[in-house]
Amino acid sequence: MQFQQLQYFVAVAETRHFTRAADLVHVAQPSLSQQIKALERELGADLFLRARGNITLTDAGEALLPLARRILADADTARHEVQELAQLRSGRVRLGATPSLCTGLLPDVLRAFHDRYPGIRLLIEEGGSHDLVRELARGALDLALVVLPLPTPSPALTTVELLREDLVVVSSPDAPAPGRGRRTVRIPDLEGERLVMFRHGYDLRELTVAACRAEGFEPDFAVEGGEMDAVLGFVRAGLGVAVVPRMVATRSGRGLRVTPLGRPGLHRTIALAHRSDVAPPRAARELQRMLLER
Numbered sequence: 057m058q059f060q061q062l063q064y065f066v067a068v069a070e071t072r073h074f075t076r077a078a079d080l081v082h083v084a085q086p087s088l089s090q091q092i093k094a095l096e097r098e099l100g101a102d103l104f105l106r107a108r109g110n111i112t113l114t115d116a117g118e119a120l121l122p123l124a125r126r127i128l129a130d131a132d133t134a135r136h137e138v139q140e141l142a143q144l145r146s147g148r149v150r151l152g153a154t155p156s157l158c159t160g161l162l163p164d165v166l167r168a169f170h171d172r173y174p175g176i177r178l179l180i181e182e183g184g185s186h187d188l189v190r191e192l193a194r195g196a197l198d199l200a201l202v203v204l205p206l207p208t209p210s211p212a213l214t215t216v217e218l219l220r221e222d223l224v225v226v227s228s229p230d231a232p233a234p235g236r237g238r239r240t241v242r243i244p245d246l247e248g249e250r251l252v253m254f255r256h257g258y259d260l261r262e263l264t265v266a267a268c269r270a271e272g273f274e275p276d277f278a279v280e281g282g283e284m285d286a287v288l289g290f291v292r293a294g295l296g297v298a299v300v301p302r303m304v305a306t307r308s309g310r311g312l313r314v315t316p317l318g319r320p321g322l323h324r325t326i327a328l329a330h331r332s333d334v335a336p337p338r339a340a341r342e343l344q345r346m347l348l349e350r
Contacts (some may be wrong), residue, residue, distance in 0.1 A: 059131065061095040062124040064088050065103060069121050072111045140175075147339045148177040152188040152200035154259060155284045157326065160303030161201070161219075165350055169343050176339045184257040189213065192331055198340035201347075203259040204325040215327040218347060222302045223263070223322040226312045228294040233313065240318035244271050250278035250296035252287050259324065264299045267322055288312065 067077035068088070078085040096103050101116035113121065140146045153162055158180065166178060181188070181197060188200040189210060204215065225234055225241045234249055235241035246268060253275070254261040261280075268275040278296035284304065291298050292311045299322065305314045328347055330336050336344065 057095065057098050058091075059127075061091050061098075062127055064091050065095060065117075065120065066124050066128060068092060068104065068111065069113055069117065074111070142338060144173045144176060144339055144342060146175045147337065148179055149337070149340045149343050150179045150181070150196065150198045151340075151343065152181045152183060152191055152197045152202075154184060154188070154201065154203060155182045156260065156301050156304050157201045158182055159284055160301055160307055161326070161350075163307075165343075165347055169346055173339065173342065185259055186257060189329070192329060195331070195334070198330065198336045199344055200329045202327055202329050204327045206329075212332055213329050214332045215329045216348065218326045218328050220323055220325050223260075223299050223317060223324065224302050224305050225297055225315045225317060226288070226291050226300055226305050227297040227315065228292055229311070229313045231294045231297075234297050234315060239316075241315050242318045243267050243322070244273075246275065246297070246299075247271070247273045249276070251275050252282070252290045252296040252298040253277045253280035254287055255281045255283070258283075260299065260301070263322065263324060 063081055064077065064083070067080045068074060071077045071080060074089055074092075075085050078088040081088065092103065099116065099120070102114050103117035103120060105112045105114055137146070151162075162180075166180075169176070170178065181191065183191070185202040185206060188197065188202055189206055191197045192200050193210065193212060201218070202215070204217070206213075206215070225246075227234055235245040238245075251264070253264070265275055279290050282290065284300070287298050287300070288304075288308055290296070299317075301324065305312065328344060330340075330344070335341075
């Protein structure tokens, strides 16, 4: 049974005329008649009683008609939904990002994407790069913003460098300035400072601790274990200083003193990652384009 045969059958059933049905579906009348006969042979039953000037449905035709209409309607719905997706009118994007990127980079880009494609649902998952790589690998995310180098490089992922971001030191304006008030702070100046530190698995924690150890000292934690918002809140309260991305400090700097890190400073490289073996959906590819062109 072919889809086209059902279209021809419904056209004849509705017009009760083979020639008018052929005009309706834009096919030659002999071709339509041949397809109807082929459908009857396939089903093993006549579908129409053919009398001169009078076409009526048989019992088999009456039974088939509502089923054929439903099949054609379902096919039309499927076609419409696929077209909606193709034209970015509906669908979803599953994006993973580190909490600092959700705070600093994503709000403006996601607002622009939502303004352009309001029918696309945005599903955001926050996590460290290690967790996001795992979620990408198992197909739970379409795209992820991760920090390079990846904790466990994966050949199954494609990464595209997005930006290189400076890190800065934030502190409470009511507390003594780090680095004895100089305009910039070097990593050795953090020796003796009480640090507000992120939880284990947080990319910024690993980067800061590694930089301190490279200068020959262990960082002193005033409080540790928080996410980005908590760390900034603890710094505002005067519990210590923290090393955070410049974008976060710029966006969330109210009530904070922001001091640049002197050369060579600290930086992190942000990349956009997706699975190498599966092309991201159309909506995800559009979001990827907007992130790369931001």
